[in-house]
Amino acid sequence: MNAHDLDETDCPEEIAQQNDSTPCGGKSAGRPRAADKEARQQALLQTAGRLFLDKGYGNVSLEMIAREAHVAVRTIYVKFGGKVGLLNAVIVNRRAHFFEGMRSMETDTRPMEEVLTDFSLRFLELLSQPKSNQLYRMVLGESRTSPELAEAFYEAGPKQTRKELARYFDRPDIRARLRSDFSSDVLAFHLLNCVLGDGMCSLLFPQESALTPEVRQARVQQGLKLFLHGVQQQAL
Structure with a gap:
């Protein structure tokens, strides 16, 4: 400050x-x-x-x-x-709360599966919150009349998440385990979609409470299994 x-x-x-x-x-x-x-x-x-x-x-x-x-x-x-800068700070602050305490993915030496599980559980917890659903619906509903709203949301939220994952997938030790025909950006995009699943339905049919830890754990395990099956180098 x-x-x-x-x-x-x-x-x-x-x-x-x-x-x-x-x-x-x-x-x-x-x-x-x-x-x-x-x-x-x-x-x-x-x-x-x-x-x-x-x-x-x-x-x-x-x-x-x-x-x-x-x-x-x-x-x-x-x-x-101004107002758009304040909104940006609100989103950054909210995202930081859910990832607080997680090691930097650029230097984390834990096995890849463990790092991605940690990240994915936090990501899914964040997006399953009712307030997150409210935020998404607000952005979708007002982005036409307030385009700066959509830009601030993307810059502070989805863009930062994808960049963090892409940097992790670009690490030489991690890159060596993954198929070379997928860029780090594509890998990040598909991991998030595998973990989120049909999460877009929550925007149409919002939940009154966040997903339970048990449900989040099951979804992350299934999503990561699907993701890794498609992108890991096949053993010779």
């Missing part, structure tokens, strides 16, 4: 005027600690994400987000560049 993070302009002026003893008022309590700034940023992202999903991207203004999150509109512009 830089000097423009959520600190000196976190509170609207009217809130600062109501309580001069707060950090937003006349008696400064000093710059917030890093943990405090992180908590404020997380609160802002959660508020923005909830409003986007509840009301729709086009129906939410920065003023509305700022009012509910108790920050200044200027703070959002400085930190995120």
Whole structure:
């Protein structure tokens, strides 16, 4: 984070005027600690994400987000560049939550099957969440009138997932185990589809709860088996 993070302009002026003893008022309590700034940023992202999903991207203004999150509109512009930048951060933050703690795939020395299982379970858990279904439907419904919405979604979500997988499949030790007639991009695309299966149906028939761990485990095992059967080098 830089000097423009959520600190000196976190509170609207009217809130600062109501309580001069707060950090937003006349008696400064000093710059917030890093943990405090992180908590404020997380609160802002959660508020923005909830409003986007509840009301729709086009129906939410920065003023509305700022009012509910108790920050200044200027703070959002400085930190995120505007509404589309804030949406991008919401998606990045949500994705990072589900992949938190996973080793870097570019250096992970575990067997390929174990690495792909770990990745796929996290990926399927993320996409099976009701909020993820809401996000997909929002993007599909509003992308015509707000093309920047679709671009931000793709850049922060699907593109990053495919790039991460492609870099893994490009590792010399992994590449040597896979058929040479498939590019790393194609491998990434097909792995995701094998794992997701008929996941697009969830956009038409949304579930009220996420898939259970047992269901996710079964789907990942079947999807990986199908994927590896088609792309691994055949033993001589």
